[in-house]
Amino acid sequence: MTHYVMVVDTKRCVGCNNCSMTCKVENNIPEGIWWSRSLTDGGEAELTPRGDTPDTMYMRFLTLACQHCENPACVKVCPVGATYRDEETGIVRQDYDKCIGCRMCMSACPYTGVRSFNWEEPKYFLDFATGDEDVPKHQKHVVEKCTMCYHRVARGERPACVDICRGIARHWGDLDDPNSTVSQLLAERSHTQLLPEMGTKPSVYFLV
Amino acid sequence: MSEASSGGLTRRAFLKTTAAATAVTAAGAGLSTVAAHAASPTRGLPDEQSFVNTCRGNCGGKCVLVGKVREGKLVQTRPYEPPEGFERSRMGCVKGVTYPQRLYAPNRVLYPMIQRGERGSDNWERVSWDEAIAYVSDHINKAQAEYGPNAFGLWHSYGSEGWLNGAYHQSTGVGYHRFLNTFGGTVIIPGGDQAQVYMGLFVMQHGTNSTADYTNAKTLIAWGANVTDTVRCCWPYICDARDKGARMIAVDPRYTITAAGSDTWIPVRSGTDGALMLAMANFIIDNDLVDWDFLAKKSVAPLLIKDDGSYFKLSDMGIPPTEGPISPWTGQPVIINPEVVFDKATGQLASQFTAEDPAVTGEFEYEGTRLRTVFDYVRDMTKQFTVEFAAKECDISEEQVIDLATTYATNGPTTVVMAQGICHHVNSRHNYKNLAYLASLTGNIDKPGACIYLNKNHVNVETTTLTTKEMYPDPSLMKPYATLCSERVPEVLETGKLGEADLPLKVVMIVSANPFASESGRPRFLETLKHLDCLVTVDCFMSDTARYSDVILPVGLSFEQEDFLQISSHEVDFLMQKAVEPAGEVKSDFEIYNLLAPKIGLDGLYDKDAEGYLHALLDNEANKKIGRTYDDFKREGVIADWSEEPVIGTEANALKRVQFYLPDLIARDVAYTVLPAEEKIPWYEHAMEAYQDNPLREKYPLFGNSEHSNYTGHSMYNDIPWIHEIWGDPYVMLNDETAAERGIAEDDLVRVFNDRGEVVLRARLTKGLRKDSIILPHGPQQDAYRVGHPQDLTLCFSDLTGNSSYNDFLCEVEKWKGGE
DSSP: OOOEEEEEETTTOOOOOHHHHHHHHHTTOOTTOOSOEEEEESSSSTTOOBOSSTTTOBOEEEEEOOOOOSSOHHHHHOSSSOEEEOTTTOOEEEOTTTOOSOOHHHHHOSSTTSSEEOOSSOOOSSSSOOSOTTSOOOOTTOEEOOOTTHHHHTTTOOOHHHHTOTTOOEEEEETTOTTSHHHHHHHHSOEEOSSGGGSOOOSEEEEO | OOHHHHHSOOHHHHHHHHHHHHHHHHTOOSEEESTTTBTSEETTEEEEEEEEEEOOOSSSOOOEEEEEEETTEEEEEEEOOOOTTOGGGOOOOTTGGGHHHHHTOTTBOOSOEEEOSSTTSOOEEEOOHHHHHHHHHHHHHHHHHHHOGGGEEEEEOSSOOSTTTOOBTTBSOHHHHHHHTTSOSEEEEOOTTHHHIIIIIIIIOOOOOOGGGGGGOSEEEEESOOHHHHOGGGHHHHHHHHHTTOEEEEEOSBOOHHHHTSSEEEOOOTTOHHHHHHHHHHHHHHTTOOOHHHHHHHBSTTOEEOTTSOBOBGGGGTOOOEEEEEOTTTSSEEEEOOBEEEETTTTEEEETTTOSSBOSSOEEEETTEEEEEHHHHHHHHTTTOOHHHHHHHHTSOHHHHHHHHHHHHHSOSEEEEEOSGGGSSTTTHHHHHHHHHHHHHHTOSSBTTBBOSOOOOOOOSSOOGGGOGGGSOOGGGOOOOEEEEGGGHHHHHHHSEETTEEOOOOEEEEESOOHHHHSSOHHHHHHHGGGOSEEEEEESBOOTTGGGOSEEEEBOOGGGSOEEEEETTTTEEEEEOOOSOOSTTOBOHHHHHHHHGGGGTOTTOOOSOHHHHHHHHHOSHHHHHTTOSHHHHHHHSEEEEOOOOOOOOOOOSTTOSBOOOOTTOOOSSOTTOOOOGGGGSSOOOOOSSOOTTOGGGGTOOEEEEEEOOTTOBTTBSTTOHHHHHHHOSOEEEEEHHHHHHTTOOTTOEEEEEOSSOEEEEEEEEESSBOTTEEEEESSOOGGGSSEEOGGGGSOOOOOTTOOOOTTOEEEEEEEOSSOO
């Protein structure tokens, strides 16, 4: 079996959003929608720290997208099986043609904002589709989210966000393979996950 | 439904392609080309092709982007990927990915246009290229006939790059360079970063290590450098150094992302870095943390000077100079007349090149001439810059000064990670001498892990443009030209003089530049434009500068033209491939010079077409041997050596020593200016306006600063809708207490102002900024603000280097009363 996971090194991530933008263009994501975003773990506003003195200041970044959970809350609530976990890869997928737009998955998902709903016909700044030609066409009245670049993974490539990370903060690979980079990093480094108490068993790990 | 209709993929296809790709990855090697996907069909789809080019974002990165074309449109630009094992050499940023939106932006200028109303009135008339060129050349010819050749000025910055179309002063761009050497007019160069460019690159010429050498450092000091946002190539090496245990210290008024990734943040008041550097030097001397051997053998410290400050040379002892090899620049033999030191090994005065044990300190005499060492002189002149002085000036504790000095000297090798944060005040030029002094005192330069300066790597292609005859026209056509930095333009326009010399500037053509958005002192530029008969801007967009011009000549973007570029920081050479047809009627810079030249009497300036010049520039014997001719690049796209071996700098200046004393320093644009002694030694003086005791602070208490955000490339890339979705509207960063004192809340519209101007924008509150400082954006243009422009608050002033002093201003902030 294969279980693809994302491992993000928060000591190296500088919140540059290059991954978010690459995702946006690669997947021809409509206006106003982002499947991946860098969030500041610091002060109240983006790009500001918490702490009151120079010695106690703290600012790190968390890149937030679908967590491709092993125990996905979204899958359980989908009445039509449009969202499902692909057993071959561990990727949580979304079938636009099956989706009836009930948005139960969005309510069930504890990771706010990683799923979005196209209330209207998707709009674009450019009059042609950007990015990869294998990306499924976006549709009105469906829920969408990070696909872990399934179209690229299927061709033997990494997700686009991993390729371009200049800080070499993003790693991707098979957690079921003990020799993979991700397995080794998780064996060597302390790490955390988002909302582990929700029992969703996310496939995204943050090295701390 | 089936999976195929959703993702175009079946599980069977998935497993099959995974196996194939594994084999391809295994075939990767150190020498990489883009042959597999450049200018050839990608994955067998006949309607989709890939091309390599660069974003041309004026950040110095010159990242190679692989552009994908589908049905005639550029649908994606992704950074070119180095082979496995060289991930630290990755390129690209959040802006380069958005290139398609830039290429197809609605605000591109697609046709030549002439302003029919007042400048700035937006009353444009579309004209033909013939009409536009005739309009421009008529104005140039008339002005030159009436006022002389210098009446026509060519003003550039660094907006475009490439061996054909680039416009760097004295480097790159055959179109610009041949024009420059023939037109006999006035050349205006950007003031941005000139303190570093002039002092560091031209005068002192320090050795610099490569980026990969960061991993050898035990201490890294990010001094006014937010490298995570501005010099991205440094970051993976810095992370590796820290993994090996290096200590990282950020010296910055703001808690930047780089500061967040450091062990220590020292929040100095901006514009006071020089005081800190000299206090460190004095602490290092007073506590004998000096590397005396390095100071004596590798720096100018032991060189003897006379009472007038000039070097005592062998000729002063009656030993005549000798002739060295022929200089490639002058064609004349180099004159060798070594400086003299006192050799402790022999007890005699001797050439600095032959002495075994030069004395760093001591008083000497030669036939009645009193001599002393550079070190003694500099130390005595700079004694007043104590730890106590710096602590007060920089508004940090004495312990912080001492810790920084001690760490710098004793926890080496130490590298100063530098960008341009210490370059944007009127006093900035001193910082470069001060850092060279610090490095000389402690031996922290020209060694693995020790460096004070911008880093660089190898250059592969054996021909640099400057030394190639193709860059120069026939010698009979060449004419001298006047040169000045942009900060002097308003003064020249008002007085008709540059210093003491007449300079009746009447027609200016701006290429590759947007000074009214990007240079310090915007109000002075706009106010003095009235003295110009004609202002021409060559640009891709209706920029802040273009909108105040009389004529706009539309120029293409990089993926619309073929060109050539080298990236020294990535050890990559590549052909900038044309991917799409130029939009509208835009032309390349090279084509525009070709159109204009014959109309202003520069006939026969270009004897080849664009491809002909690329052949001529690349097809030399050296490049044939290493497989880097035009045809090689045409076939391969990118040719790269992916070495990550650190390169260590050497002193290439004539003295072969680290220079922190500059007796021969001259002012850049007005060389005859008599410079006071302080200009030639490590020194500190407070900034021109932004200093703590300035009485103006009663009215304007806040120190103004601007940032180079991750999301802008100067004035480029900041009006991209995708970037706006992430970054939002431009904002001023305020300390939360500073905001509270003024009744300002997060996201309020605020007015930042001083006597020169104002700007209205959103407030972003932070604890990570000094309470006496604010950070304004640098990049977004006037349309992005409710009122005004950040550059409306800035000084227009030229120091001896011509530097733009973006951060040397005071201001106040108030809640805007103009509504939402």
